[in-house]
Amino acid sequence: MANNAYPQLTRIFQRLSHFSHLSAIAGWDMAAMMPPGGSQARGEALAELGVLQHQILTDKNVAVLLDAAQQENLSDDERANLREMARSYNQAALLPESLVEAKSLAGNRCEHAWRTQRKNNDWAGFAPNLKEVVRLSREEAKLRAEASGGSRYDALLDIYEPGMTSARLDVLFADLKSWLPDLLQTVVDKQASRSLINPQGPFATESQRDLGLEAMSLLGFDFNGGRLDVSTHPFCGGVPEDVRITTRYDEDDLLSALFGVIHETGHARYEQNLPRQWAGQPVALARSTGVHESQSLFFEMQIGRSAAFLKHILPLIQQRFGNQPAFTLDNFIAWSQTVERGFIRVDADEVSYPSHVILRYEIERALIDGDIEVDDIPGLWNEKMQQYLGLSTEGNYRNGCMQDIHWTDGGFGYFPSYTLGAMYAAQLFQAARKALPDLDSQLAEGNFSPLFSWLRENIWQHGSRFSTSELITRATGEDLNSRYFREHLTTRYL
Amino acid sequence: MANNAYPQLTRIFQRLSHFSHLSAIAGWDMAAMMPPGGSQARGEALAELGVLQHQILTDKNVAVLLDAAQQENLSDDERANLREMARSYNQAALLPESLVEAKSLAGNRCEHAWRTQRKNNDWAGFAPNLKEVVRLSREEAKLRAEASGGSRYDALLDIYEPGMTSARLDVLFADLKSWLPDLLQTVVDKQASRSLINPQGPFATESQRDLGLEAMSLLGFDFNGGRLDVSTHPFCGGVPEDVRITTRYDEDDLLSALFGVIHETGHARYEQNLPRQWAGQPVALARSTGVHESQSLFFEMQIGRSAAFLKHILPLIQQRFGNQPAFTLDNFIAWSQTVERGFIRVDADEVSYPSHVILRYEIERALIDGDIEVDDIPGLWNEKMQQYLGLSTEGNYRNGCMQDIHWTDGGFGYFPSYTLGAMYAAQLFQAARKALPDLDSQLAEGNFSPLFSWLRENIWQHGSRFSTSELITRATGEDLNSRYFREHLTTRYL
Numbered sequence: 001m002a003n004n005a006y007p008q009l010t011r012i013f014q015r016l017s018h019f020s021h022l023s024a025i026a027g028w029d030m031a032a033m034m035p036p037g038g039s040q041a042r043g044e045a046l047a048e049l050g051v052l053q054h055q056i057l058t059d060k061n062v063a064v065l066l067d068a069a070q071q072e073n074l075s076d077d078e079r080a081n082l083r084e085m086a087r088s089y090n091q092a093a094l095l096p097e098s099l100v101e102a103k104s105l106a107g108n109r110c111e112h113a114w115r116t117q118r119k120n121n122d123w124a125g126f127a128p129n130l131k132e133v134v135r136l137s138r139e140e141a142k143l144r145a146e147a148s149g150g151s152r153y154d155a156l157l158d159i160y161e162p163g164m165t166s167a168r169l170d171v172l173f174a175d176l177k178s179w180l181p182d183l184l185q186t187v188v189d190k191q192a193s194r195s196l197i198n199p200q201g202p203f204a205t206e207s208q209r210d211l212g213l214e215a216m217s218l219l220g221f222d223f224n225g226g227r228l229d230v231s232t233h234p235f236c237g238g239v240p241e242d243v244r245i246t247t248r249y250d251e252d253d254l255l256s257a258l259f260g261v262i263h264e265t266g267h268a269r270y271e272q273n274l275p276r277q278w279a280g281q282p283v284a285l286a287r288s289t290g291v292h293e294s295q296s297l298f299f300e301m302q303i304g305r306s307a308a309f310l311k312h313i314l315p316l317i318q319q320r321f322g323n324q325p326a327f328t329l330d331n332f333i334a335w336s337q338t339v340e341r342g343f344i345r346v347d348a349d350e351v352s353y354p355s356h357v358i359l360r361y362e363i364e365r366a367l368i369d370g371d372i373e374v375d376d377i378p379g380l381w382n383e384k385m386q387q388y389l390g391l392s393t394e395g396n397y398r399n400g401c402m403q404d405i406h407w408t409d410g411g412f413g414y415f416p417s418y419t420l421g422a423m424y425a426a427q428l429f430q431a432a433r434k435a436l437p438d439l440d441s442q443l444a445e446g447n448f449s450p451l452f453s454w455l456r457e458n459i460w461q462h463g464s465r466f467s468t469s470e471l472i473t474r475a476t477g478e479d480l481n482s483r484y485f486r487e488h489l490t491t492r493y494l
Numbered sequence: 495m496a497n498n499a500y501p502q503l504t505r506i507f508q509r510l511s512h513f514s515h516l517s518a519i520a521g522w523d524m525a526a527m528m529p530p531g532g533s534q535a536r537g538e539a540l541a542e543l544g545v546l547q548h549q550i551l552t553d554k555n556v557a558v559l560l561d562a563a564q565q566e567n568l569s570d571d572e573r574a575n576l577r578e579m580a581r582s583y584n585q586a587a588l589l590p591e592s593l594v595e596a597k598s599l600a601g602n603r604c605e606h607a608w609r610t611q612r613k614n615n616d617w618a619g620f621a622p623n624l625k626e627v628v629r630l631s632r633e634e635a636k637l638r639a640e641a642s643g644g645s646r647y648d649a650l651l652d653i654y655e656p657g658m659t660s661a662r663l664d665v666l667f668a669d670l671k672s673w674l675p676d677l678l679q680t681v682v683d684k685q686a687s688r689s690l691i692n693p694q695g696p697f698a699t700e701s702q703r704d705l706g707l708e709a710m711s712l713l714g715f716d717f718n719g720g721r722l723d724v725s726t727h728p729f730c731g732g733v734p735e736d737v738r739i740t741t742r743y744d745e746d747d748l749l750s751a752l753f754g755v756i757h758e759t760g761h762a763r764y765e766q767n768l769p770r771q772w773a774g775q776p777v778a779l780a781r782s783t784g785v786h787e788s789q790s791l792f793f794e795m796q797i798g799r800s801a802a803f804l805k806h807i808l809p810l811i812q813q814r815f816g817n818q819p820a821f822t823l824d825n826f827i828a829w830s831q832t833v834e835r836g837f838i839r840v841d842a843d844e845v846s847y848p849s850h851v852i853l854r855y856e857i858e859r860a861l862i863d864g865d866i867e868v869d870d871i872p873g874l875w876n877e878k879m880q881q882y883l884g885l886s887t888e889g890n891y892r893n894g895c896m897q898d899i900h901w902t903d904g905g906f907g908y909f910p911s912y913t914l915g916a917m918y919a920a921q922l923f924q925a926a927r928k929a930l931p932d933l934d935s936q937l938a939e940g941n942f943s944p945l946f947s948w949l950r951e952n953i954w955q956h957g958s959r960f961s962t963s964e965l966i967t968r969a970t971g972e973d974l975n976s977r978y979f980r981e982h983l984t985t986r987y988l
Contacts (some may be wrong), residue, residue: 018542021535022516029519033527037719038736041515041773048512052546225531242532279535 005068006078009085010281012062017280019053021239028237028244032229036112043108050104051097058093077283080465084282091159094143103136107409114408115232123378123397130407131374134367137410141368153365156413160289161420163468166365169416173361175482176354176419181388183486184351187339187493196335199326202251207320212247212261214316219265219299220452222272233405234260234346236267236296240279243268254317255336256347259300266299267292269452273460284463287471289414293421294428295459301350301422302429302488303451307333308443339493341389343399350422351489355388360404360415368412377401424472426485428459431476499562500572503579504775506556511774513547515733522731522738526723530606537602544598545591552587571777574959578776585653588637597630601903608902609726617872617891624901625868628861631904635862647859650907654783655914657962660859663910667855669976670848670913675882677980678845681833681987690829693820696745701814706741706755708810713759713793714946716766727899728754728840730761730790734773737762748811749830750841753794760793761786763946767954778957781965783908787915788922789953795844795916796923796982797945801827802937833987835883837893844916845983849882854898854909862906871895918966920979922953925970 023046030042056062066086074082110129117126137156144155154165213228226243238244245264249257270286278284286292303309310333318327326335339349345356363380366372372380381401382393393400406414432454433439442450458475466474473479517540524536550556560580568576604623611620631650638649648659707722720737732738739758743751764780772778780786797803804827812821820829833843839850857874860866866874875895876887887894900908926948927933936944952969960968967973 015542018539021539022520022543025523025536026516026519029523033721034736035718035721037716038733041733041735042519045512045515048509049516222531224529227527227529239532239535241535242528 003072005065006072006074006082009062009065009069009082012056012065013085013088013282014280016053016056019049019056023049023053024237024239025242025244028246030108030112031231031233031235031237032244032246039108039112043105043112046108047101047104051101054092054095054097054100057089062089063093077278077465081278081281081283084285084464087162088282090147091144094147095140099136099139099143103133103140103410106132106136111405111408114402114405118232118398118402121396121398121402123402126397126402127374133408133410134374137412138368138370140410141412151369153368153413156368157416158413160414160417161468162288164290164416164420169361172423172480172482173354173358173419177358179486180351180354183489183493184339184341184355187351188341190494191339194334196338197326197331198335199254199321200324201254203254203321205249205251208249208251208257211313211316211320212258215258215262215313216265216268218312218446219262219269219303219448221265221268225272226268228261234264235405236264236271238271240271240274240276240284243271254321258313259304260346262304263296263300266296269299269455270295270460273456275461275463275465278463283465287462287464287466288468289417290420290424291459291468291471293417294424295421295455297350297418297421297425298428298455302425303443303448305337305350305492306443308440310336311444312446337492341391343385343391343393343396344403345418346403351493352389353422354419357415357419359384359388363401364407364412364415420480423480423482423485426488427472427476427478427480427483428455429488430484431458497566499559500566500568500576503556503559503563503576506550506553506559507579507582507776508774510547510550513543513550517543517547518731518733519736519738522740524602524606525725525727525729525731526738526740533602533606537599537606540602541595541598545595548586548589548591548594551583556583557587571772571959575772575775575777578779578958581656582776584641585638588641589634593630593633593637597627597634597904600626600630605899605902608896608899612726612892612896615890615892615896617896620891620896621868627902627904628868631906632862632864634904635906645863647862647907650862651910652907654908654911655962656782658784658910658914663855666917666974666976667848667852667913671852673980674845674848677983677987678833678835678849681845682835684988685833688828690832691820691825692829693748693815694818695748697748697815699743699745702743702745702751705810705814706752709752709756709807710759710762712806712940713756713763713797713942715759715762719766720762722755728758729899730758730765732765734765734768734770734778737765748815752807753798754840756798757790757794760790763793763949764789764954767950769955769957769959772957777959781956781958781960782962783911784914784918785953785962785965787911788918789915789949791844791912791915791919792922792949796919797937797942799831799844799986800937802934804830805938806940831986835885837879837885837887837890838897839912840897845987846883847916848913851909851913853878853882857895858901858906858909914974917974917976917979920982921966921970921972921974921977922949923982924978925952 026042026046030039034042066082066089069082106129110126110133113129114126138152141152141156144158145152148155148158150158151166157164157166157169209228216223216228225241226238226245229244229246230248231246232248234245234247236243236245245261245268247257247260247264270292274286275284311329314327314329314332326332339351341352342348345353348356359381362384363372363377367374367377378393378397378401385391385393385400406412432451435454436442436450439451442448459471462471469479520536520540524533528536560576560583563576600623604620604627607623608620632646635646635650638652639646642649642652645660651658651660651663703722710717710722719735720732720739723738723740724742725740726742728739728741730737730739739755739762741751741754741758764786768780769778805823808821808823808826820826833845835846836842839847842850853875856878857866857871861868861871872887872891872895879885879887879894900906926945929948930936930944933945936942953965956965963973
């Protein structure tokens with residue numbers, strides 16, 4: 001048998017990667033640069049490209065080549081690449097082109113309208129668009145579930161976090177629910193006795209931007225291969241060679257843009273340090289959204305909110321915004337580590353954050369499995385917010401169920417990644433500390449490079465060579481469990 | 495015979511248009527946003543898309559459909575669209591895929607490196623890249639010339655200005671050369687006796703940007719469907735629904751960014767007002783680069799440098815930069831209409847501009863026809879600059895033969911469009927004045943809308959329905975001639 005199926009596949013996936021490049025940049029542009037009038041034409045152009053990518057990936061010859069390549073003599077890395085190719089093929093081949101195109105169009109329309117509807121608290125305008133997205137996402141989930149044999153929601157979850165199931169999530173989240181509410185209450189009570197001085201704004205956008213750029217430099221972002229811009233909903237996009245992160249500025253808020261930038265810098269460094277020797281191949285891509293979030297949360301929470309990092313960043317803040325009573329080191333650290341129940345997921349501290357995720361997980365699972373409808377969302381949201389965080393979102397769609405971009409383009413199954421990421425991050429940080437005996441003193445000196453080398457070696461450079469379980473087990477000596485996350489929160493906040 | 499070849503063709507061209515959309519936005523991004531490290535991956539992604547577009551357009555079935563559609567019952571507009579489809583097919587089908595891809599890659603590489611090489615006056619670094627682009631452009635010209643039966647250079651010229659030949663250009667340019675040098679000398683002598691006060695900078699970039707945006711508004715740019723950004727070499731890109739213009743700022747220069755913006759606004763309004771009912775079809779595209787340049791020069795020269803417009807813009811300048819002795823109306827108008835021999839084409843006044851174009855035309859024609867080599871360019875450039883404008887560019891590549899972006903990605907045949915555009919613009923302005931008896935008083939009141947309606951009706955809305963000759967004859971009552979350009983220059987400057 002000719003040993004040439006695998007090389008043929010690498011050419012096909014290289015081609016797909018080129019088209020993904022254009023799609024990623026056009027998508028970034030849509031969120032960060034495009035004027036509203038360009039929306040329809042862009043949506044159509046991206047849908048056309050999506051259909052093409054789908055056609056190339058699901059061509060019958062790809063299935064034949066995948067089978068043939070299994071019999072070929074491949075290295076371990078090539079075999080891992082072949083496994084990811086097959087996964088990619090199977091994910092795509094389940095969906096008819098018409099569904100791919102319809103979902104892309106409906107998602108673009110819903111997301112674009114959402115950008116103004118959210119500002120206007122316009123649930124009535126948003127709901128019909130979302131219903132169409134949900135209808136198509138359910139159709140997608142049904143087709144995927146028929147193939148995988150699992151539940152409809154699990155079939156979507158698997159797109160983002162391969163190997164994860166709602167059965168396992170239920171266990172992990174049940175564990176969190178068993179100790180987190182008490183911990184949250186204890187921390188809130190403890191912090192209630194502090195007398196803190198709040199920083200006084202305004203904090204000029206331009207200076208916030210400068211500060212963000214300096215933090216990116218400190219954290220090793222490669223500006224030769226990336227940019228920082230503004231968008232309504234911050235994200236990390238682009239391609240490994242040219243990573244585009246975005247943030248948004250609020251002149252009344254000293255830290256939300258900064259920590260948003262630090263979060264996206266974690267995503268960006270993962271992308272910028274993926275294995276270049278496999279560029280264009282599926283094995284060179286990030287392992288999963290959960291692992292991706294583990295990197296952003298490693299940067300934002302494990303590093304960013306640590307006393308050591310806050311000590312580093314304070315003089316940079318004083319340089320830009322002058323001195324004020326809030327900027328004594330103790331006050332600044334205490335204030336930066338404030339735990340507070342709030343409406344907005346992306347502004348939440350790390351102790352209350354899992355509640356935001358569990359709420360969304362429970363709603364989106366029910367929505368995809370057909371147990372509830374779009375019209376039920378605001379009521380359920382309000383109910384669960386009351387239950388988990390003691391807050392009412394009645395009539396407050398803007399800061400309630402319309403706050404996130406994920407559902408607008410059918411990203412159901414993504415939300416659990418955030419809390420998986422927080423748990424992975426805590427577990428990874430503990431492992432790094434074990435491997436690097438001087439880590440704490442290095443961080444106190446602002447010497448991040450040993451830690452980044454550890455991440456590069458244990459996570460970044462592997463791309464998708466291993467399963468998530470294997471990657472985490474290799475890096476930390478055990479599979480995911482919530483113990484290190486609990487220890488981290490207890491140590492920092494109690 | 496089934497009457498369905500034409501509808502099949504419209505679907506193919508619609509698809510191509512979606513891909514052109516992504517290519518245009520990724521191209522804009524490359525010039526205005528992309529960090530240097532993204533260059534190689536972007537070049538490869540765009541080349542991949544270029545190959546795909548080429549494959550779709552030159553598919554054998556397209557030729558069959560084009561033949562079949564000729565026999566179908568079509569409206570005049572559909573027949574015009576079919577003619578443009580066939581033109582597009584014939585342009586593309588002559589080139590093998592490998593050449594298209596090689597030229598795209600070599601062009602991206604040369605252009606990207608040029609951005610820093612130009613700053614460093616690095617001809618030695620630039621020349622090898624340019625040689626590769628020239629080699630591939632000659633190959634392209636040879637294949638095109640074999641099919642058209644004309645000269646190699648004419649075959650490239652026809653891409654930009656369909657119907658134009660170097661024989662006709664030689665006549666038009668010979669005419670210009672017969673009276674323009676004397677006119678230029680007379681104007682320069684006349685102006686030498688003026689005692690002008692020069693505006694004193696610096697003129698802050700941010701205020702220049704504001705001023706440009708206000709001029710764009712005055713001139714009807716639709717910001718719902720476009721943006722203004724910065725790039726090394728200003729251009730108008732994007733798509734009709736989302737037009738991206740760029741400029742560059744020099745804080746020592748009050749007007750170059752402003753008039754650059756006005757120039758690109760002319761391009762942009764043409765794009766923004768192309769016939770939307772045919773969106774995605776070749777007939778909906780701009781007629782030619784010469785007609786495109788006629789719109790930018792109509793805005794920049796016919797409107798922008800007129801005393802009426804300068805009178806409008808002066809208070810806006812004073813608002814942003816304060817008052818100073820140079821800002822009396824008479825001094826400002828006289829200074830803004832200064833004619834001066836200079837090195838830089840894009841900064842040239844309209845009297846010396848044609849010399850820059852004729853120089854480039856003569857060099858690029860000889861280069862493509864194989865009469866000279868890349869290594870001859872700096873010497874020839876210097877020689878012709880001495881001859882036409884009395885200036886030496888010896889050793890000054892930056893402001894000599896490395897100043898333009900056009901050749902870096904193989905845009906040979908484009909330069910004549912600028913001077914064709916200047917002549918079209920003058921002829922169109924005269925026709926508009928005839929059709930609108932109150933035009934001068936309308937312009938003096940800042941009422942541009944009758945003039946823009948005239949342009950929309952006579953040029954913009956027609957897209958590519960007519961040949962350039964027919965378009966100009968319908969709008970002005972006669973085919974292109976240089977009489978109106980001469981009259982315009984004489985009236986304004988003598």
